[in-house]
Amino acid sequence: MTATPRPVGHHHGDLRNALEEAALELVAERGANGFSLSEASRRAGVTKAAPYRHYADREDLLASLVLRCYRMQEQRFGAAMESASDPADALAAFARAYVQFAADESALFQLTFGGSIRKQDHPDVQEAGDRLLHTLTEKPRALGLEDERSLDLVRNVAASSHGFAVFHLEGVIPDLSSALDAAEVAARHLASDVS
Amino acid sequence: MTATPRPVGHHHGDLRNALEEAALELVAERGANGFSLSEASRRAGVTKAAPYRHYADREDLLASLVLRCYRMQEQRFGAAMESASDPADALAAFARAYVQFAADESALFQLTFGGSIRKQDHPDVQEAGDRLLHTLTEKPRALGLEDERSLDLVRNVAASSHGFAVFHLEGVIPDLSSALDAAEVAARHLASDVS
DNA sequence: GTCTATAGCTGGATAGAC
């Protein structure tokens, strides 16, 4: 969104990236469904045959973006929790980072969770999602939580935060600060749970 | 889903309904994007010109389904909270009903929140969503909460529950009972909030 | 690794008969 995809003429070193950026533009403009290989190729400055050198088909490009989403989340959420010194703070930071990510990367987020791709058909995507969850449990675990408890909490905080993120994007909670705060409050409550 | 849409030949009394049922079938089979007027018409046993007697265009049919979703939610969530005798119980019941609804009516739910329609373009949809939220605040209000507090709580519980609903549908929390329980726990925590 | 060209299909929407 910030990186201008240069008005290219012929060949760039990185068509994959140009196509994926164009795809995100399309999703941002037209909604989760508004993506087409043809239009993305047009915007990347290549013909619509070119993508097939890099992707098996249309879905494959989308799947690549979903993977990118998981990778970015792993990085951002990990960074957000890094400096926390107890599980509650870690989960609070995670919740805020979750909502913030959805706001910052709304196209990617919508694409990942808008049902645009059938994740069952892409084992690597499915697996990346699982791995993300497990990676994120490491921090709270390192801060003293049991394995299973940490996994449960991370999953529940993620779920709850997801709802606040969606409600923010949908305009039900228009104010980002409110959404961030609400997600954090919910996360801290879940973290204090003793059941 | 339970009502077989009869193998019709010509004219039914209720093409609108037949088309909308077919649309939900399509969403269930192919994902939130898998809907097309052509295919829905085919399944309803009419030509693809017929829908235009009932809908301005493709989006109009989808919008009608989103309205149906809001109407059903209003009814189901209202019923769920009915017998509650204090705000916490009401919100707990609301949370469970929210997740249960998503599970029962997953096609309708995905369609409503999967970005299939641009709600901005349909003022009636936007308004129905707002009204739903306000209607739902009545019960907790009747049980003693202040107006603003009730609205905030209902919105936050809805958001949190939404996340659990989505995570259940996405397979992150595969077990429905777990999702229901987790949503309820989160709701009760939010309800006990004093900030 | 990208281009041109093309095949083949599906979908949205309209006009006019019944």
Place this chain on the structure above:
DNA sequence: GTCTATCCAGCTATAGAC
């Protein structure tokens, strides 16, 4: 209120030249 017929646009995907 549905049908037939038709138009046009857009998309996915492949073949073969450069």
